[in-house]
Amino acid sequence: MSEQSPYTNRDFLNQLLGKAVAARASDVHLKVGSPPAARVQGDLVFFRADPLRPADLEAIAVHVIRSPEQKQRIAELFELDGAYHADGICRFRYNLYRQRGELGIALRAIPSVVPTFESLGVPPSAVAMCEKERGLVVVVGAAGNGKSSTLAAMIAHLNRTQALHIVTIEDPIEFIHKDEKSSVSQREIGVDTSSFDAALRAAMRQDPDVILVGEVRDEETMDTALKAAETGHLVLATLHTPDVARTFGRMLSLAPKTAGGGDEWRERVAGTLQGIVAQRLLPRRDGQGQVLAAEILVCSGSVREAIKRPEHSPSLKELMEKGVHPYGMQTFEMHLRHLVSQGILDKEVAQRAASF
DSSP states (O other): OOOOOGGGSHHHHHHHHHHHHHTTEEEEEEEBTSOOEEEETTEEEEOSSOOBOHHHHHHHHHHHOOOHHHHHTGGGOSEEEEEEEETTTEEEEEEEEEETTEEEEEEEEEOSSOOOHHHHTOOHHHHHHTTOSSEEEEEEOSTTSSHHHHHHHHHHHHHHHOOOEEEEEESSOOSOOOOSSSEEEEEEBTTTBSOHHHHHHHHTTSOOSEEEESOOOSHHHHHHHHHHHHTTOEEEEEEOOSSHHHHHHHHHHTSOSSTTHHHHHHHHHHHHEEEEEEEEEEEOTTSSSEEEEEEEEEOOHHHHHHHHOGGGSOOHHHHHHHOTTTTOOBOHHHHHHHHHHTTSSOHHHHHHHHTO
């Protein structure tokens, strides 16, 4: 008879996660055949522990999965996203997956305190975007570059300062927002609603002032987000794109495949977009965590014209370079040079990031 996994005890799992959080780990990796590992200061560090067995991962999966139906189907699951609350420690966003036929789980620590713009280093021009009454604000970047944290800071800022109804659509819910001046309704894919598009359509009937869309993944969600912005709502959304230029490429690829759809789509985007914040988290020169490097596009009149008629306008990069005053625009290269000049970022790290 095989030995029972110690991970059948939830406290054992939480102790492991607590040690990772105490070491200021951003992520915890659990995989059959390897000891638990944590990402600390950008590096993967393995615990001094025995390699995890299939029974260990199955026991952990039982703890983190909320749905009773999915708990019964662990052997059939290929991948699953969700959130896990470790009592007295913090919340984690997890992705359960299979590799070599066995379970693996990656957990990202979500701080219990909602971050502020100041703590994240978000530029003032990005802060101003979320104070618009209507339109579309897009926060972009590769996975793990702080998009969710910036959006959470935007929601927290509005919650503290304005009397609004804010609806968030997330997969999963990460930061928990308690009502302050605003009423915040948080909906989770797979728990409270079936999909981003379905939840976004429903949100239009929930008297919202602000709608947060955790991720725009398809044409239908993009179209509905634009409709919400066109009808007087402020929509905050994310895309998995690395910079401003490629964000527009992605948005245009989501245009309807109909005659004239591209031109009409450009008109809609130009009319609703308030701005784009592209993010990269880079290791600080002093080794004390990471610093945010940001590319900022603010939709001035010139930018709107460039979106509608790019062949007769300067490039978006040129407009960002010239839009420092009064709009607060900047390219990644401009911000990287500033961070190097301030002694915050190593020059070699900046050079690698600039060529990304």
